[in-house]
Amino acid sequence: MTHPQTAIVIGAGVAGLAAARQLRAHGAHVTVLESAPTVGGRARTLVEQGCQIELGAEFLASFYTRTLALIDELGVQRDLCRIPSSSAILRDGRFHSLWPSARLALTALVGTRHKLALSYLLASLLRHGPLLDLAAFKNAAPIDDASVSDYARAHLSEDLLEYVLQPPLAGIFYWTPERTSRALLMLVLRAGLSRPTGLKLFTLRHGLGQLPRAMAADLDVRLGTRAGAVERWPAGGYQVRLAGGGEPLAADMVVCATTASAVPGLMPWLGAERLALFRGVRYSATALLATGTRGRLPHDFYGLLFPRRESAFLASATIQAVKSASAVPHGRDTLALHMSGPAMDALRQCDDESLIGLMLAELRRLAPRYDPTPQAVFQRLYRCPEALPEFAVGHFRRLQGFAASAMEPPGVAFAGDYLGGPFIEGAILSGEAAAARALAALGHGKA
Numbered sequence: 001m002t003h004p005q006t007a008i009v010i011g012a013g014v015a016g017l018a019a020a021r022q023l024r025a026h027g028a029h030v031t032v033l034e035s036a037p038t039v040g041g042r043a044r045t046l047v048e049q050g051c052q053i054e055l056g057a058e059f060l061a062s063f064y065t066r067t068l069a070l071i072d073e074l075g076v077q078r079d080l081c082r083i084p085s086s087s088a089i090l091r092d093g094r095f096h097s098l099w100p101s102a103r104l105a106l107t108a109l110v111g112t113r114h115k116l117a118l119s120y121l122l123a124s125l126l127r128h129g130p131l132l133d134l135a136a137f138k139n140a141a142p143i144d145d146a147s148v149s150d151y152a153r154a155h156l157s158e159d160l161l162e163y164v165l166q167p168p169l170a171g172i173f174y175w176t177p178e179r180t181s182r183a184l185l186m187l188v189l190r191a192g193l194s195r196p197t198g199l200k201l202f203t204l205r206h207g208l209g210q211l212p213r214a215m216a217a218d219l220d221v222r223l224g225t226r227a228g229a230v231e232r233w234p235a236g237g238y239q240v241r242l243a244g245g246g247e248p249l250a251a252d253m254v255v256c257a258t259t260a261s262a263v264p265g266l267m268p269w270l271g272a273e274r275l276a277l278f279r280g281v282r283y284s285a286t287a288l289l290a291t292g293t294r295g296r297l298p299h300d301f302y303g304l305l306f307p308r309r310e311s312a313f314l315a316s317a318t319i320q321a322v323k324s325a326s327a328v329p330h331g332r333d334t335l336a337l338h339m340s341g342p343a344m345d346a347l348r349q350c351d352d353e354s355l356i357g358l359m360l361a362e363l364r365r366l367a368p369r370y371d372p373t374p375q376a377v378f379q380r381l382y383r384c385p386e387a388l389p390e391f392a393v394g395h396f397r398r399l400q401g402f403a404a405s406a407m408e409p410p411g412v413a414f415a416g417d418y419l420g421g422p423f424i425e426g427a428i429l430s431g432e433a434a435a436a437r438a439l440a441a442l443g444h445g446k447a
Ligand SMILES: Cc1cc2nc3c(=O)[nH]c(=O)nc-3n(C[C@H](O)[C@H](O)[C@H](O)COP(=O)(O)OP(=O)(O)OC[C@H]3O[C@@H](n4cnc5c(N)ncnc54)[C@H](O)[C@@H]3O)c2cc1C
Pocket: 010, 011, 012, 013, 014, 015, 016, 033, 034, 035, 036, 039, 040, 041, 042, 043, 055, 056, 057, 058, 059, 060, 172, 225, 226, 227, 228, 257, 258, 259, 262, 286, 384, 386, 387, 388, 415, 416, 417, 418, 421, 422, 423, 424, 425, 427
């Protein structure tokens, strides 16, 4: 850079922190504003009586190449722990493991006729391979033409839809197959299947919240500071007003790394056409019920997935002592239970006590061995009204439009998982790409 530029990043989730690190690496003076009292956004870890509780993201996948490289750069790779990829799907009172994927051939979860129908899906993955790039979701726009449910009913089978595809969509993203584009399914399947060593899952010794904490360590992050409005200076540059009052901050560049729903309030001057993109992004919802226990829970699986045919309320559960020995004190455990997206939408008004009662009653009905209540030492409920951005039919075309048109005024860039992909990897890639665009618009480097 010829002279140091100033940048404000709004939001200290992993997208905002990735952008801030990139801007600083290019010589900019960066200030990150975060409304919450801690960094991380939807990647935060609380510790309750020595037990880690993941308030959002719980695992990293082996196809998160940029995230894993960043973990190396940050010097925390020694804290990366492999999670046993032993998750199972419930059908008629029995859990069926699908991982490693070779088990699919043997599983009694679906019949042989349905397994054979999967070859159509594998052939489509091969055919569309060139469109399926995790670093460029917009490239998949040509196959953003059908929902997972329409696609599965037309080309696979009802059983595959309800017992193989729907449970992970609901249990990991809190989505429904009706509101998920088949383009997203293909992208994730290709990424998962393309690793020569198979799909592996990881966490960090101190929980996934360790990642944003390490990213923020040497950045100027102002916690508990909510940006209220971004205004343009007539002569160029921007001013950010703080919601709680105080001196506004001026900068050459602004990276807005909030969820999409916050953008219209921060920049109403963007105009109707641009604002429609942000307003059009819908988020799934969930509630997490974390129960700490004084003894161990059954440890045959890390993740339990509940198909909607089996439960109208629960989407998934994870057993934390199976995930990682450092997640709980020795001999103890935590069960993390997640409500399904549609149930959470319907039960938004329900009080905490009723939600907890409902979730535990459902768990006892479906999987009584995992009932943590008799040995519970704590119980905490957390609501996530904006859990994961939906990648419904039309979203990929929206991303393509975002990339093709002048969505970003010079010096402003947007970042977040709704642009880069609905997981940590997508959020980080979107943050780094946003920093590159903001710099390029001001004449520094390539977008
Ligand atoms: C329950 C759940 C489970 C998940 N599981 C996984 C998983 O296992 N693996 C995985 O890879 N991903 C998972 N995810 C997704 C992952 O957590 C997100 O994709 C990622 O963390 C999003 O990062 P982000 O920076 O885009 O957004 P966020 O993390 O939401 O960051 C936005 C930040 O902006 C701040 N902010 C908003 N408005 C303002 C304002 N006006 N001023 C200042 N600050 C503001 C917010 O407080 C927040 O910190 C999960 C998410 C949830 C909710």
